[in-house]
Amino acid sequence: MYVYIIDDDDAVRESTQLLLESTDLSEIIKTFPSGDDFFSADLLGTTGCVLLDIRMPGMNGVDVLKKIKAEKSNLTVVMISGHGDIPKAVETMKEGAYSFIEKPFSDIDIINVVTEALSVSQTSHEQAELRQKAEATISKLTPREKEVLDKLVEGLLNKVIAYELGISTRTVEVHRARIMEKLEVKSLPEMVRLYFLAGTGDATLAPV
Missing domain, CATH: 1.10.10.10 (Winged helix-like DNA-binding domain superfamily/Winged helix DNA-binding domain)
Structure with missing residues (x-):
């Protein structure tokens, strides 16, 4: 299980990483300044949570979300939004985002949403394994x-x-x-x- 932070803002990435490292998630956190860097790391087959900023140059957060969902990844996506992005953040939930969190977020809010998202991702992973086993059995x-x-x-x-x-x-x-x-x-x-x-x-x- 991993937590991936994708945000072009160095300060947000670093502060969020430091916060999560203060919990029992410290060994599974990876950060990326862009969606392209994340996809280059070939991590869609893993299980975990993606903290994804909506506004980024190049491939924006919505584009990254759509690509993650198109690949049928078990990663659970939480959008990070500024105040002006709330309507867009709500809209991303129709595209498959689990939730969104508004900047500036509190420590407890980000820890809670990441914990929930990790649980959802684990369940999704287990269901995918069951489905594959069922398909193989039926065959x-x-x-x-x-x-x-x-x-x-x-x-x-x-x-x-x-x-x-x-x-x-x-x-x-x-x-x-x-x-x-x-x-x-x-x-x-x-x-x-x-x-x-x-x-x-x-x-x-x-x-x-």
Whole structure:
């Protein structure tokens, strides 16, 4: 987990870094004077929080935010705004920013928002890992097993699935058992959660 500070203002970068170094985040802080410098460091695959100034020469904060989101990074972005940038900061939340903080910010406010953002990023990272695992697991199924799984998720009974696929109910039962074995689940609810996690990310693998 990292905290990345991207701000062209040397004083803001240094003071924010010193503040965060007074907490237990001291070993994971990196600073950058521009978005280009940040992207050159190739850090989008990491997990953590980005403190991102809105107004910067060249690539501004909104451009940096959009690029981070376009790359589907698990980094959580907090915008740093001056008073005149508040409307723009609010607008960035529609682009995927987690929050924004207004200059001059208090010590407790910046520590709190960074702590929250790190927690969000960690959760996002864990969900991404679960999704990848779910996709890999689903890929083990044969085309016919995938057809049966699709029907099961629709909530159809075995006999209805058999009719629609032109196979026997016993064959559906066999496929269902193999599907559960391959997916390493013990119940239909677990199967459904895994299915949607792999497909849309709307479900979790919480125990039933």
